[in-house]
Structures are given as C-alpha cells and as structure tokens.
Amino acid sequence: MPSRRGDAISIPGDYQLRASQSPNAVQRFWHAAKKLTIDQMLPPQSGDRIIDSGCGSGVVADYLAASGADVTAIDANPEAIRFATSAFRRPNLRFLTGFVTDDLHLDAPVDKIYSLEVIEHLYETDGESMLQKFFLTLRPGGRVLLTTPNYRSLWPLLEWTLDLFGMVPALDEQQHIAHYHRRSLRRAAELQGFRVLSVRSVCFLSPWIAPVSWKLATATAKRELKLPLAFGCILVAVLEKPA
16 A cells, blocks of 8 residues: 655645635634534643644644643644744744654653544555554553544535535545545554544534524534534544553
C-alpha cells in the first residue's frame, strides 16, 4: 500500500480559517461544530499537554490553547504552518511542520490528542500508523478525540455534490482516500490497543438549521452528540489508552 504525505491537491494555508468565517452559514457552522464537539466530548483543561494532529490553519489549536493547555500542533502542509504561526501567537502554542506519524521527540507523554477530520486523508495503513503513534505518545489514561466523515450517512452524497459543483477543494480521492463508518473506526482504534469510550456523530440536521437559527443549530448539534447514533455526517470517537 502506498503512503501519502499530504493531499493530492494544494490547499491554501488559511483555508480552514476562511471557511470558519464563511458568509455561507452552513459551511461556517460545519467548522464551528468542531469547537462545539471539543467542548462536549473532550474539553481541554489548563495545564494539559495536548497535540493537535493535522492542525491545518491552526484554528482548533488556538482554541485549545486558549484554555491554558500546552499545545503542540502539527501539519504536513508548510503553507498552513506558516500561516498558523503568524496568525496565532501564544506562549503555550507551537506549530510544527510534519506528518501525523512522525516522532515529535517530546520530553514527556501527553494528556490529550485531537485529530479532527484527518484520518480520512490517509491510506488505511497510514491511519493505523497514526493511531499507533497516538497510543505511544499518550500517558496511561490519556485520551484522543478523533473525527472523520461517516460513509454510512448522507456524507457520500454531500461529498459528491460538493465535488460536482466545485464548492470546495476537491474531496474524493484528492483529499479523502479512506472511508470510515462507525464499526470500521472502532475496529481500527481497538487494534492499536485503545479503549473506545464512545463513537457518536454530529452534523445530521444541525448545519442545515444554521441559516435559519444559529442558536437552534447549536442546540441540535449538542443533542446529536448526546445520542448513541451514527446518522450524522461526521463520526466522533473518544479513545482512551488504558491505565
């Protein structure tokens, strides 16, 4: 199986930040749901040692660092790291160019790892290597928040539509090359030794409500995350390294 160290197309370094500020309420909420998911499923705490694996423009890394956690953010896109380094400056936040399976040579294990919509950009063997690296990097009892598109939801239709009309940088095969569903994601994590605490989903109804009511969309997303269902377009897994 070949290895991929970056997407097949060029993604601007500021892409995630621009998307999070989009005038399109659906797209803007899609990115806001990442922060909401963090708050609901694995909120950072002051003093946590954290890795943001596949940080893109640095929006999520900056959000994590705002809690007082010590955050190391890594991405394979040099343009994204250059942008994030200039756009987000905190003494407890650093950005590194590198692949998600690279050894970061940290001086101590970390408490939490966040990898939001990254694993689908990797061939499955690389995804396994990434999870193995996470397991080795975490302290016993440390946790991972992992999200990825749900290919047993309406996501494939949405992805096809986005690609057909060129509404975002090409996704299928250009960015997304591994297709997960709830059971396959759980199995991939368990094979690396993780205890899977939950696999839920978000972005079923909530993004489509956002143009009408952001408040209602937020409440809907919170409700989606509380239900043990996987109808949403984005799978949300919380993994734990056994103590």
